[in-house]
Amino acid sequence: AxxxxxxxxxxxxxxxxxxxxxxxxxxxxxxxxxxxxxxxxxxxxxxxxxxxxxxxxxxxxxxxxxxxTENVVIPHTVKVAKQKLGLKKVSILYGNDDAMTKATYEVFKKVLQSSGIKILGEQTFAKGDRDFSPQLTQIKAQKPDAIICGALAEEASGIITQARQLGIPKTVRIIGGNGFNSPGLIKNAGEAAEGVIVGAAWNISSTAxxxxxxVSDYTKKYKHAPxxxxxxxxxxxxxxxxxxxxxxxxxxxxxxxxxxxxxxxxxxxxxxxxxxxxxxxxxxxxxxxxxxxxxxxxxx
Incomplete structure (x- = not known):
C-alpha cells in the first residue's frame, strides 16, 4: 500500500x-x-x-x-566512481518528498563530504514532476564532473533524457542508487542512459x-524484464x-x-x-x- x-x-x-x-x-x-x-x-x-x-x-x-540499505550501497558507489572517474566536484538533484529519495540524498551528501568531493549545489524536485529543465540548467552552469541523483526510475528517466537534451555531455556522468536499478530506466531514457552509473543490490545479467x-521465467510471464x-x-x-x-x-x-x-x-x-x-x-x-x-x- x-x-x-x-x-x-x-x-x-x-x-x-x-x-x-x-x-x-x-x-x-x-x-x-x-x-x-x-x-x-x-x-x-x-x-x-x-x-x-x-x-x-x-x-x-x-x-x-x-x-x-542506501548506507551500504552508496559508500561503495562513491568509492568506485571516484576511483574510476576521478570525481572532484558534483551537483546534486533529488526528490524531497519521498523517504527513499531523501535517504539517498542524505547518504550521498555525507559520503561525498567524507570523500573530499566538492558539492557545487543542490536542487530538488517532487514526485510526478515532468520538467526538470530549471534544475538542470542551473546544474549545467555549475560544470560538475558528475550529477548525483536521488530518484526512482520514473523520474530518473526524465532527468537523464533532459540532461542530455540540454547539452550536458555524457562525460558528466549521472550517478544514482537503488532506485535507478530498473530495465524501465534504460527503456525510457534510451541512448541518453549510456554511461549512467547505478549503485545497487542486484545485477540482472548475473549468470548464477x-x-x-x-529472469527468464519472470520475463516470459510478465512480458518485460524484472x-x-x-x-x-x-x-x-x-x-x-x-x-x-x-x-x-x-x-x-x-x-x-x-x-x-x-x-x-x-x-x-x-x-x-x-x-x-x-x-x-x-x-x-x-x-x-x-x-x-x-x-x-x-x-x-
Missing amino acids: SVPQQGTNVFNKLINGDKVSIIIGPTLSNTAKITDPIAQKAGVPVLAVSNTISGITEIGDYIFRDSL PLNAKF DQFAAQAYAGVQIAYQAAKASGGGGDRKALRDAMAKIRNLDTVLGRFSFTEGRDADHPSIVQEIKGGKFVVLGN
Whole structure:
C-alpha cells in the first residue's frame, strides 16, 4: 500500500483477521515506518523487500529486510566512481518528498563530504514532476564532473533524457542508487542512459543459475524484464520458505522469527544471502554502468 493509512488497515486485517504467520512488505519505507510497529507489537514477523532507509529494522526484533540499505550501497558507489572517474566536484538533484529519495540524498551528501568531493549545489524536485529543465540548467552552469541523483526510475528517466537534451555531455556522468536499478530506466531514457552509473543490490545479467531462471521465467510471464524490487520480492519468498521449512512448517510466528534470524548463506536470486545480527541484509553491493543498453558490473 502506498498510502500509510491503507497500509495500517491492511496490516490490521492480515494480523487480526487473516491470522497470517508472516508479512512480506510493505513496498514503501514511508508506509513501513507506520505499519511495522503494529506487527512488532503483535509478534508477527515482517520481511521488507524494498525498504532501504535507515531505522526500519530498529523498529523491533520481528522486523527483517532483504533489501540493502542506501548506507551500504552508496559508500561503495562513491568509492568506485571516484576511483574510476576521478570525481572532484558534483551537483546534486533529488526528490524531497519521498523517504527513499531523501535517504539517498542524505547518504550521498555525507559520503561525498567524507570523500573530499566538492558539492557545487543542490536542487530538488517532487514526485510526478515532468520538467526538470530549471534544475538542470542551473546544474549545467555549475560544470560538475558528475550529477548525483536521488530518484526512482520514473523520474530518473526524465532527468537523464533532459540532461542530455540540454547539452550536458555524457562525460558528466549521472550517478544514482537503488532506485535507478530498473530495465524501465534504460527503456525510457534510451541512448541518453549510456554511461549512467547505478549503485545497487542486484545485477540482472548475473549468470548464477537461480537468477538466470528467475529472469527468464519472470520475463516470459510478465512480458518485460524484472527490476531489483522484483528480485528482492522473489528472494523474500525464498527466505520466508526457508524459515517456514526450518521451523517445522507449522506457521508459529515466533518459531518463524527465530528461524529467519538464523538464515546464513542461503542461495537466492540475490546471491548468497544472510541476515546480520540486526536483521538487515548481508550480501555484497554492486556498482553498475549502463553500457550497450545493459547493466554492466563496474565494481563489486
